[in-house]
Amino acid sequence: MSMRTSWADSVSAAENAAAGGGGNRSTYVPPHLRNRSASSDSLAALPQGGPAPVNAAPTGGNRWAGPRNDYNRSGYSGGGGGRGGGWNNRSGGWDRGRDREVNPFGDDDSTEQESGEPENTGINFDAYEDIPVETSGDNVPPPVNTFADIDLGDALNENIRRCKYVRPTPVQRHTIPISLAGRDLMACAQTGSGKTAAFCFPIISGIMRGQSAQRAPRMPRTACPLALILSPTRELSSQIHDEAKKFAYQTGVKVVVAYGGAPINQQLRELERGVDILVATPGRLVDLLERARVSLQMIRYLALDEADRMLDMGFEPQIRKIVEQMDMPPPGLRQTMLFSATFPKEIQRLASDFLSKYIFLAVGRVGSSTDLIVQRVEYVHETDKRSHLMDLIHAQKANGSHGKQALTLVFVETKKGADSLEYWLCSNGFPATTIHGDRTQQEREYALRSFKSGNTPILVATDVAARGLDIPHVAHVVNFDLPNDIDDYVHRIGRTGRAGKSGLATAFFNENNSSLARSLSELMQEANQEVPAWLSRFAAKASYGGGKNRRGGGRFGGRDFRRDSSFSRGGADHYGGGNMSGGYGATSGYGAGGGYGASGYGGSYSPGVTSAWD
DNA sequence: AAAAAAC
Numbered sequence: 001m002s003m004r005t006s007w008a009d010s011v012s013a014a015e016n017a018a019a020g021g022g023g024n025r026s027t028y029v030p031p032h033l034r035n036r037s038a039s040s041d042s043l044a045a046l047p048q049g050g051p052a053p054v055n056a057a058p059t060g061g062n063r064w065a066g067p068r069n070d071y072n073r074s075g076y077s078g079g080g081g082g083r084g085g086g087w088n089n090r091s092g093g094w095d096r097g098r099d100r101e102v103n104p105f106g107d108d109d110s111t112e113q114e115s116g117e118p119e120n121t122g123i124n125f126d127a128y129e130d131i132p133v134e135t136s137g138d139n140v141p142p143p144v145n146t147f148a149d150i151d152l153g154d155a156l157n158e159n160i161r162r163c164k165y166v167r168p169t170p171v172q173r174h175t176i177p178i179s180l181a182g183r184d185l186m187a188c189a190q191t192g193s194g195k196t197a198a199f200c201f202p203i204i205s206g207i208m209r210g211q212s213a214q215r216a217p218r219m220p221r222t223a224c225p226l227a228l229i230l231s232p233t234r235e236l237s238s239q240i241h242d243e244a245k246k247f248a249y250q251t252g253v254k255v256v257v258a259y260g261g262a263p264i265n266q267q268l269r270e271l272e273r274g275v276d277i278l279v280a281t282p283g284r285l286v287d288l289l290e291r292a293r294v295s296l297q298m299i300r301y302l303a304l305d306e307a308d309r310m311l312d313m314g315f316e317p318q319i320r321k322i323v324e325q326m327d328m329p330p331p332g333l334r335q336t337m338l339f340s341a342t343f344p345k346e347i348q349r350l351a352s353d354f355l356s357k358y359i360f361l362a363v364g365r366v367g368s369s370t371d372l373i374v375q376r377v378e379y380v381h382e383t384d385k386r387s388h389l390m391d392l393i394h395a396q397k398a399n400g401s402h403g404k405q406a407l408t409l410v411f412v413e414t415k416k417g418a419d420s421l422e423y424w425l426c427s428n429g430f431p432a433t434t435i436h437g438d439r440t441q442q443e444r445e446y447a448l449r450s451f452k453s454g455n456t457p458i459l460v461a462t463d464v465a466a467r468g469l470d471i472p473h474v475a476h477v478v479n480f481d482l483p484n485d486i487d488d489y490v491h492r493i494g495r496t497g498r499a500g501k502s503g504l505a506t507a508f509f510n511e512n513n514s515s516l517a518r519s520l521s522e523l524m525q526e527a528n529q530e531v532p533a534w535l536s537r538f539a540a541k542a543s544y545g546g547g548k549n550r551r552g553g554g555r556f557g558g559r560d561f562r563r564d565s566s567f568s569r570g571g572a573d574h575y576g577g578g579n580m581s582g583g584y585g586a587t588s589g590y591g592a593g594g595g596y597g598a599s600g601y602g603g604s605y606s607p608g609v610t611s612a613w614d
Numbered sequence: 615a616a617a618a619a620a621c
Contacts, residue, residue, distance in 0.1 A: 233618065260620050283620045290620095313618045414616060437618055463617055484615080 104246045105162045133170055137359035141177040144168065150176055152205045155251040160201075163246060169194030170363045175337070176201055184358035185337045186351045193363060196243045199303045199337050200277075203227045204244075206301065206335075207253050207276050223271035223294050225256075225278035227301035228328075230319065232309045234259040234281055234441060235448065235469055240305065241279045253277060258294075260284040261441030268293055277301075282310065282318035289326050296328035300335060304354075307340040308347055309467055316346065323354055331356035341487060373497035373505050375529045377520065380508040385480055386424060392506060393430060393458065396476055405431075405457040406475035411492050413481035415462055421480065422460045432458035435465050467491045479507035486519035509535065517542045 133143075144150050147160050147168055168176065171193040178185050179202035189195040207226050229244070231237045241257035248255050256275040258267045260283050267284075271293060278285075278294065288294040302323065304310070310319060328334065336355050340347050351358065380388045389410065396406050412418045415436040425432035433447040433456040444464075451459040452471055459465070460480075466488055474496045483489050489507075496503025507520075517538035521531045 264621085281619065283618095285620095287620050309618090315619075318619085437616095466617095 101249065104242065104249055133174060134362045135174065135359060138357065140359050141181045143173040144177055145173065150180065152201055153208055156201060156205055156247065159247050159249050171195050172198040174361050174363065175199065178359050179337065180205065182335060184335060184355040186355060186358050186360050187337065187339050188341065188362040189339050195339055196240055197247065200244050200247045203277060203301045204248050204251055204253050208251055219295065221272065222292055223275045224298040225275045226298055227277040228296065228299055229277065229279045229303045229305065230282060231305040232313055232315065233464055234261055235444065237279050237281050239470055244277060244279060255279065258284050258288060282315045282322060285322055286318050289322065296326050299328050302334055303337045305339050306467060307338050307350060308342045308344065311346050373493055373503045375493065375505045375524050375527065377507045377509050377532060377535055379510060379534060381510055385508050388508065389478060389480060390428065392478060407451065407454065407473055408458050408476045408478060409471065409474050409495050410458065410460045410478045410480050411466065412460060412462060417481065418460045418462055425458060430458055431456045432460055434460040436462040437464055463488060469495065471495055475504065477503065477505045482507055482509060482513040482516055484515060486516060486523060489520065514538055514542050
């Protein structure tokens with residue numbers, strides 16, 4: 001009860017200060033002002049020294065060392081002694097109830113066991129012990145072994161508990177301290193490695209500590225996020241947003257998502273209500289920037305997820321526009337994290353342009369984790385694929401659990417192919433739906449929901465669903481059409497075998513896939529899968545045909561990209577030099593393609609990790 | 615070659 005008035009007071013104090021008497025009726029309260037109870041705090045109570053220039057932060061390295069008494073306040077976590085005391089209980093908060101924070105964890109912590117085991121059991125934690133991890137760079141902060149080793153703050157710790165994260169994944173163990181130290185990072189990490197949490201925790205924590213009292217400029221209709229997370233697909237952005245909201249629950253840090261295909265007005269409204277962390281796809285963000293509805297001048301954290309994917313998709317111009325040609329602070333004055341599964345020269349270039357004195361991190365995939373996925377390859381002629389699929393689904397049906405049919409994800413190569421296969425399945429009595437880029441966003445989201453819920457246990461998808469998407473409980477991934485790229489294959493099969501559950505991946509192979517034969521059989525061998533003799537023969541043939549073999553074939557510590565002739569063309573060692581600034585970087589060891597993530601089939605690929613770790 | 619992504 002007193003809390004309510006406290007909050008209200010706090011808000012009006014903040015408003016008065018922020019509006020400067022200008023009659024601005026914005027209800028947005030910067031995060032560093034939110035977590036304080038008004039009775040004792042006011043603007044003047046900001047951490048000592050008052051306003052620190054925001055730009056002093058990233059390279060300073062020491063900004064975390066100061067007293068951090070501006071969060072975990074009594075009004076917040078201490079509360080009535082019960083956990084989650086603060087926000088939940090208020091009946092009208094600083095926002096006057098207009099945007100009551102929905103509990104992203106569902107109704108109550110205590111009901112979480114209702115449907116079987118908690119999400120995180122079954123993870124083979126021991127498998128994490130011997131994951132190869134390589135870092136390079138100057139003064140790399142040591143990894144942590146537990147979340148408790150890191151001072152993320154009570155609110156965040158509580159959310160980690162709610163997420164049931166027991167121990168940090170390798171990418172988290174390394175990334176979080178690096179990031180908390182204010183360092184830039186280029187990381188080889190893929191879906192399933194826990195990277196969303198790895199970059200969200202430090203961002204949220206940093207924003208909460210945000211000692212910068214620098215106010216957002218007074219631009220009533222322009223949102224000024226402190227952190228930007230870019231990702232290649234709408235669904236991935238949406239998923240990151242969902243995760244980030246869990247991590248930020250009751251921290252006062254506001255997360256907003258913006259992507260195309262959805263009505264922009266709602267997103268604009270959300271933005272107007274204030275945003276600390278903006279998750280976005282590049283196209284929509286450019287739109288928002290051009291409308292001046294978003295300004296990047298306050299950005300302190302930038303995370304680029306699936307960077308190689310974004311470049312594949314032709315986003316480089318938009319990304320460069322966003323990062324270099326708008327009003328975002330330059331490298332060194334912001335903290336940048338670049339995540340990519342592979343390191344072709346385009347990515348190297350991006351890294352040397354976007355990052356400052358960065359640390360390079362490559363996390364190997366979890367030991368023998370692909371053991372959790374049984375991979376089968378079957379020789380199927382183009383014309384036989386449908387009937388073959390029908391057989392598989394029938395067999396699957398027999399295995400279904402809880403009276404529900406197990407979820408089957410079917411990958412095809414084209415959007416038309418997806419539609420026609422879906423139509424065929426449906427007209428043959430199989431409940432199927434489809435997701436691809438020709439469908440409206442509404443249809444895509446509906447399809448995904450319907451699939452996840454089990455209402456439509458068969459989902460036909462193009463590669464839009466291959467990467468990053470977290471669909472729990474997929475029992476079977478069928479590569480109806482194999483991709484041309486082994487990385488895509490790895491991503492696709494990674495949709496199953498999650499959360500420590502076993503998964504099955506079946507591929508239909510025929511002459512059309514010759515180019516994949518070699519890398520596919522290598523991958524399967526590495527994962528202790530049975531490679532059919534006929535596939536080995538295809539592989540042997542293809543290795544001479546010069547098909548699309550894997551570059552270098554190297555493992556950890558492959559080719560040095562600077563020795564790649566195509567790389568040094570037009571300026572020997574340009575990138576090497578660029579990356580070497582300060583002696584960091586993806587220098588030897590992680591080649592352009594021949595390096596870690598590329599050849600190791602997902603250097604950090606780690607299926608068998610629960611959804612929340614993505 | 616196809617996929618994805620802003621209106």
